[in-house]
Amino acid sequence: MFVDYAKVSVKAGDGGDGCISFLREKYIPHGGPNGGDGGRGGSIIFVADELLATLLDLKHRAHYTTKRGQHGGGKNCSGKDAEDLYVKVPLGTTISTEDGELIADLTVPGQEVVVAKGGRGGRGNQHFASATNKAPRKFEYGEEGEQRTLILELKVIAEVGLVGLPNAGKSTLLSKLTAATPKIASYPFTTIHPNLGVLEFADGTRCTIADIPGLIEGAHTGAGLGDRFLRHIERTKLLVHLVAPAETEPNADVETMKYAFDLVNNELASYSADLAGKAQIVCLTKTDMLTEEEAEEVVTEFRKSGIEMTPICSHTEAGFDWLRARIQEELAQLVEPEPPEAPEPELPGAPY
The missing domain is CATH 2.70.210.12 (GTP1/OBG domain)
Incomplete structure (x- = not known):
């Protein structure tokens, strides 16, 4: 537990x-x-x-x-x-x-x-x-x-946090990138606590990735236990933000996906300015549910809004090599934040 x-x-x-x-x-x-x-x-x-x-x-x-x-x-x-x-x-x-x-x-x-x-x-x-x-x-x-x-x-200690709405494919991505074995199913809120995995790069270096339970509107106020989930990405240096087409309506317009993207970012910003300021890699997931043209349309529309998005697929692992390299590149550029200072009182010595 x-x-x-x-x-x-x-x-x-x-x-x-x-x-x-x-x-x-x-x-x-x-x-x-x-x-x-x-x-x-x-x-x-x-x-x-x-x-x-x-x-x-x-x-x-x-x-x-x-x-x-x-x-x-x-x-x-x-x-x-x-x-x-x-x-x-x-x-x-x-x-x-x-x-x-x-x-x-x-x-x-x-x-x-x-x-x-x-x-x-x-x-x-x-x-x-x-x-x-x-x-x-x-x-x-x-x-x-x-x-x-x-x-x-x-607060879990991880360099990278996976964020997105429930059922955005975070657990599947974590299991494919690392040796972690989170619970995976095709319904929201499969993940009810953070899962950790270790990603090993080609040069032998490693980073820890945290799969954060899906966020919903009002998460920063406690909706869906969101405030409990958000604390676990406070220590991360980098966020991988996953946006997925709705499984019940995969051909929904791009505006729906933009709304989902903005909703998660708004919850991060409402929780703390530090979360809002973290670097993000934005990925379109579950691209096997879309045609190549549909996926390209989503990426193009996001780019028009100034958001660089890359399509990936956990089932075929398309885009995984790019994602691994991008994570390593981003982490190398980020300066590790200093942990908050706290007084550490010493044990009292001799009374006199």
Whole structure:
């Protein structure tokens, strides 16, 4: 089961309390204070794991907690720090607060972020001795560990995204270009979550392609789960936009296809300016449903509108060599975007 959204609560452990204690030995009946400090509470740390592909585990476990630090003891003995909790999440996971503040974007294997710091241990009475108070009965309670609710969203990491209306042929194209095996059928919404495949070029270099579930009007507002789908192409550098003739009416006029093309682009623009600005390769798919003259007419009419379109066919693989070369050429020209910066707080060190 593919899960790309989870809401979890985290509560780090409280710090241990400081201790009130005094030195008592055979010949030192009234020794000075020797109460130790409390230990640090356990922190909660999220770490990116390239072997995970879904947030399913976090969906099923919505609460994460760690233990508090051990209380301080006599003879200047500090309490033991509690163990930290490491939680694995898939590559491409963004972690935000409920208010939308980005905490981290985990895109590198092994990348870590402390999402809830353990509380600092309280000081024992040894710290409060003074010239006027040699036997202090004062100590500190341990600090509370951080507690908050987090929103986790998984955005697949791929260089190329396939976009288009439902049943535009995206899954078939992905399966032919790569070794991916997405579900394919002749009805809309066959794809209900992103599929990934790896395209290998003639020179041995590779790129990852994501088949994004079909978009419908209003996708940016959540129609057809569109807003959940659109987040998965935010990281892509290049879009391959597929336009297909309607299977029930393959000879429909070009204006219908232009409307479909504009609809998808409008949804991309409504979701974010970044998506609207991504480079696109526009392809006319399912050309086996059209005559050569009909396909050429569609390409010509799109070109009149300033849109370069190339016909391809997944069944015969016509145009595939051109498409592979074009994808490689476009990727070589594009500069890889820097991942969004997010603070990565360090674990607290010694209390004092």
